[in-house]
Amino acid sequence: MSGDRIIAGIQKSPAYQSAVQSLDRDHDRFVNEIVALTEIPAPPFGEEKRGLAWRALLAGSGLTDIETDAEGNVMGLRRGTGAPGGKLVVISAHLDTVFPAGVDVKVKRQGTRLSAPGIGDDSRGLAALLAYARALDAGQVETKSDILFVATVGEEGPGDLRGMRYFFTKGPYRNRVAAFFSLDGIDPSRVTNGAVGSKRYRVTFKGPGGHSFGAFGIVNPMVAMSKAVTDLYEVVPPTNPKTTFAAAVTGGGTSVNSIPDSAYMEFDMRSESAVELAGLEKRFLAIIDKAVAGENAARSTRAGSITADKKQIGDRPAGMTAAHADIVTLTAAAAKAQGYRPQFNASSTDANMPISLGIPAVTIGSGGRGDRAHAPDEFIDVEKGESVKGLTVGLLALIATANAQP
């Protein structure tokens, strides 16, 4: 049966219609929970309080097995009609924001427009999980698979997917996931089935340093660094799967009188393909070593040699959920059923982790309007009609996927 027909079938069911009525009836509460969650700061590595609040809000949603794992992910289970302990579908949103501690997170309201750092990315997603759980409960919607609702930690940059890394390598559900939704941001037409992987390094080049006139002729770490940059930029990566690199941040030296004893460069490498990313990383590391050796050969090491400390500061796996996978076709059909044109793309989200493990996963939006994610003036609009319509995309896709499992 086509995705469109499956979705249409769900839409006609009284249980689903009852669930949507719950979303509609419950909308003020949903908005209040968005505000409450947003106003609890959740910087990278500081998600605990927001996690506790989200866990408290699960009360009355009908979920069982509520727990917080060792990494800080908070989760609750909704049983399906299958045998206990079988494959399940995860739907998640992330607790952390990009904003450091101390940023004002008070929500400003102007009619249906709510503005605050992190409100769309990803407080609305967290609140949507709560609304979905209550709606499914209210509608007594049955699914074949269990559904696990998870509020994750460490999705944003510095967190480096630590929440999902733990969940899929050490967590109790690590071998039970049949499909995975990440509810991230708001765009309800989003069907992100590509996981852009990234490798990030901070490379610190060190040498003896010395007086720029008196010690002239000795090795200079900035020359090794520069050679690494120019050699990296000779690499021509594939455009499909899209693969990129960047020399992004640099610093070093103390005085124009001196040959520096240290300089660093932060490099970013990304790819839609894990194979391409691994190949690029290998080449990059060889380029660094060659640049260091070249500088040590080109100038005097009488006062000391150049070394490079290659510190990995980011590692997100790449991959792709096939366009014909159930979760992709059902999500696209759900979006279309609500009048949205599905946008297939690749990004870097919590879904990177399951995708890299071959588990079908997509990242979708929680609906409504808004903009300025990652900026202090981030906002969403919770006008009820658009807001509920957007929410139903995820709900339809979730029910359909939880029924699609064998």
Added chain:
Amino acid sequence: MSGDRIIAGIQKSPAYQSAVQSLDRDHDRFVNEIVALTEIPAPPFGEEKRGLAWRALLAGSGLTDIETDAEGNVMGLRRGTGAPGGKLVVISAHLDTVFPAGVDVKVKRQGTRLSAPGIGDDSRGLAALLAYARALDAGQVETKSDILFVATVGEEGPGDLRGMRYFFTKGPYRNRVAAFFSLDGIDPSRVTNGAVGSKRYRVTFKGPGGHSFGAFGIVNPMVAMSKAVTDLYEVVPPTNPKTTFAAAVTGGGTSVNSIPDSAYMEFDMRSESAVELAGLEKRFLAIIDKAVAGENAARSTRAGSITADKKQIGDRPAGMTAAHADIVTLTAAAAKAQGYRPQFNASSTDANMPISLGIPAVTIGSGGRGDRAHAPDEFIDVEKGESVKGLTVGLLALIATANAQP
């Protein structure tokens, strides 16, 4: 007549011997003036108060035509036996220190050891000028040429020789200087007849910047900068006259997620030869332009092109006073006569300016012992025997040079 015989002749003269007795008798006052001058902060561009104090201390030294020029150099004239307005000999020391405002300049005494920032570089030189003027006056020493005593501004790094640049381009004595002494630091064996010139640039490379994945393929200012560094380091400068360059300080970029929109590098170039320095500078500037053009050709400029802002942040002229010039042979003879082995070398001091104009000039020390110039724990030892012996080197060289002018 050889330099040694000229110096020996001066040493035998009653007038000179009387002048040395004055230096000896006056030594406590000399030390007190070192302390007083040191304890007046004189950071680059903040020499005015120390200049006023030095000017006040000239009272009773027999100098005339005392004035402070528009740049801040303070000076007084000692007439010779020649006609007024003729060629003259300058002896100078510098008012400024490398230390910024706010550094504690209180002098700590331990016996004959005096410690404070700037005390040897160049408070002792400033006090030596005062002691010389009084000693010449006390001994009624006659010289053929006039002698101009100058306390200069802007000798240290950021000052970029602004005092001497003004003196030799706009000052009232600019066309009258036959020979020039810079009394800088303490080493009494120093005969610095080479002027190491320098050219310093801060080059800021700018481009459009963008998301490291989404905007991949656009030009990156760090690549242009890196190419400039690697190309510069392909240059093989002469070892004699010694010519050097350095990529010294760098910074740029804001986030490992982003292609940077800006990066800068500070470069230092030096040479004992003005011709070599000019050639290196020209080549350097061409390397920058080529690196920028190369990056604009290598990657997309759809969002904007790379530009380079080449800001000169230092310019000190190079040159050499010939080893057979009177001022060099007489200074070397004076040092030898006092038991020091003359050390000919090249440096960057106030003497760079006259040397670059073809005016015979040397930089010498004011005597005594000490160390740690440019460091907060700088110190001198004013043990009287060594201190006065060191002072006499400059006095002998000054008298001999002021008598050597035709």
